Amino acid sequence: MTTKDYNSSSEKVEVEHVSAPGSIEHGSIFDEAATKKLLRRLDWHLVPFLSLLYLLSFLDRTNIGNARLAGLEEDLGMTGLQYNVALAVFFPWYVIAEVPSNIMMKRTSPSKWLCIIMVAWGLCMTLMGLVTNYGGLLATRMVLGLAEGGLFPGVTFYITLWYRRHECGLRMAIFFSAATLAGAFGGLLARGIAEMDGVGGKPGWAWIFILEGILTLIVAVIAYWAINDYPATAKFLSTPEKVEVERRLKEDRTSLADEYHTKYFYQAMKDWKIYVHMMITIGIYTPLYSVSLFLPTIVKGMGYTNENSQLMSVPPYVAACACTIATGYFADRQKQRGLYMIGCCIVAMTGFAMLLGTVNPHVQYFGVFLTACGIYPCVPMGVAWNGNNIGGSTKRAVGIAMHVGFGNMGGLIAAFSYRKTDAPRYFAGHGMLMGLIMMSCLLSVFMHIYLKAENVRRDRLMAERGLTLDTYTEEMRESERECGDDATFFRYTI
Numbered sequence: 001m002t003t004k005d006y007n008s009s010s011e012k013v014e015v016e017h018v019s020a021p022g023s024i025e026h027g028s029i030f031d032e033a034a035t036k037k038l039l040r041r042l043d044w045h046l047v048p049f050l051s052l053l054y055l056l057s058f059l060d061r062t063n064i065g066n067a068r069l070a071g072l073e074e075d076l077g078m079t080g081l082q083y084n085v086a087l088a089v090f091f092p093w094y095v096i097a098e099v100p101s102n103i104m105m106k107r108t109s110p111s112k113w114l115c116i117i118m119v120a121w122g123l124c125m126t127l128m129g130l131v132t133n134y135g136g137l138l139a140t141r142m143v144l145g146l147a148e149g150g151l152f153p154g155v156t157f158y159i160t161l162w163y164r165r166h167e168c169g170l171r172m173a174i175f176f177s178a179a180t181l182a183g184a185f186g187g188l189l190a191r192g193i194a195e196m197d198g199v200g201g202k203p204g205w206a207w208i209f210i211l212e213g214i215l216t217l218i219v220a221v222i223a224y225w226a227i228n229d230y231p232a233t234a235k236f237l238s239t240p241e242k243v244e245v246e247r248r249l250k251e252d253r254t255s256l257a258d259e260y261h262t263k264y265f266y267q268a269m270k271d272w273k274i275y276v277h278m279m280i281t282i283g284i285y286t287p288l289y290s291v292s293l294f295l296p297t298i299v300k301g302m303g304y305t306n307e308n309s310q311l312m313s314v315p316p317y318v319a320a321c322a323c324t325i326a327t328g329y330f331a332d333r334q335k336q337r338g339l340y341m342i343g344c345c346i347v348a349m350t351g352f353a354m355l356l357g358t359v360n361p362h363v364q365y366f367g368v369f370l371t372a373c374g375i376y377p378c379v380p381m382g383v384a385w386n387g388n389n390i391g392g393s394t395k396r397a398v399g400i401a402m403h404v405g406f407g408n409m410g411g412l413i414a415a416f417s418y419r420k421t422d423a424p425r426y427f428a429g430h431g432m433l434m435g436l437i438m439m440s441c442l443l444s445v446f447m448h449i450y451l452k453a454e455n456v457r458r459d460r461l462m463a464e465r466g467l468t469l470d471t472y473t474e475e476m477r478e479s480e481r482e483c484g485d486d487a488t489f490f491r492y493t494i
Helices: 032-071 084-089 090-107 108-130 134-149 149-162 164-194 206-227 239-252 260-268 272-298 306-314 314-334 340-356 359-386 392-409 410-414 427-464 474-479
Strands: none
Touching: 032 084, 032 134, 032 149, 032 164, 032 206, 032 239, 032 272, 084 090, 084 134, 084 306, 084 410, 090 108, 090 134, 090 149, 090 314, 090 392, 108 134, 108 149, 108 206, 149 392, 164 206, 164 260, 164 272, 164 306, 164 314, 164 359, 260 392, 260 427, 272 306, 272 340, 272 359, 272 392, 272 410, 272 427, 306 314, 306 427, 314 340, 314 359, 340 359, 340 427, 359 427, 392 410
């Protein structure tokens, strides 16, 4: 039987596991061209819609920055640090939701769970446009955080159910690039919606919340049918293609346990490497949210009007989008993560140095480009790096949620990073964020060196037993299937 016999997409058979010629037991019959075609099929059916979900999520959590320039503070009588508090209350609830949400998605199904949380945050976003006082704004921001918390760690884990470890980085980068598009699209959209000021007796900022919330609800309904839960039940794959996806994952994940059990939860909680990645992540997410929430305000501080600030926040996001995808592509090609994390951190620090070191608005604006182009690629790169190095799907689901959850605590810091009293230069904010990125850079250097040394140590121990990864039998792998990334045959991505 040839590869071309398996290219029919009309065969829609739902299976749990398939054993057939070309199955896991028999080895692959897909050549390089057929495998590339299979990956393209996965990409077209999975990545664009997932990116749309995250675009809406990031748009809905950060559009308050655009609403601020459309009169939100004045209409709700907000003074002092009340705006910053309204930003901050989102994040504790966002973080609380992440680990339980990933466990719920593991226990239910991606299509059901992602649809539920989308409906929840879409309703909350729409209702935010109806608030008439500061207390109402705080309440809706908190519920929005609780509803949105499961999307990013959930989709990140979902991607690992379809792709091999060194294929995840690019897909996560494309998925996360939606956040940069949300920044660009959000500025343009807010500029247009703000012109609806007075329609239906509602101010322009209220229409920003209402219309963007309704858009989320519409997509949530589509999501239930658009999301394929698992390779074995994917309607767009033929039976042999389902077999090949499962075979590739089993080969890549080296036979480690995929079933749910609480002991894998505790394995994640005890893994010190995950905690180092959590510290790297908070050093990245704090400037990420600071830029996302305050970029129009930062640009305004360079001497531009409210309207021009909205529009001038668009180009840095477009550049960041291109850098995020390009970095993910080359990191996957070279099977590297740490070196790219270090390089992007250096670019971001250079951008903040330019914001701190000059009063020239043109140089400052270029600094904003470097900052965005350095920060945004680190987010999918970091979560892919951590996810690549966690063995077993349940431990990986929990570890990714811990990683993303702690990183999102950076939103609490970000909410107060740019205060009115520091305008227009914001020395304190720029300096703090530059220091956090430096911390992430140094920890990335440490992890890169440690993981490389650990791989060498495991190779040496295996060689002393007269074995190689190629000669390690399936029975030997099976005996260590519950050991996760501590298994002697597991090798870390550096």
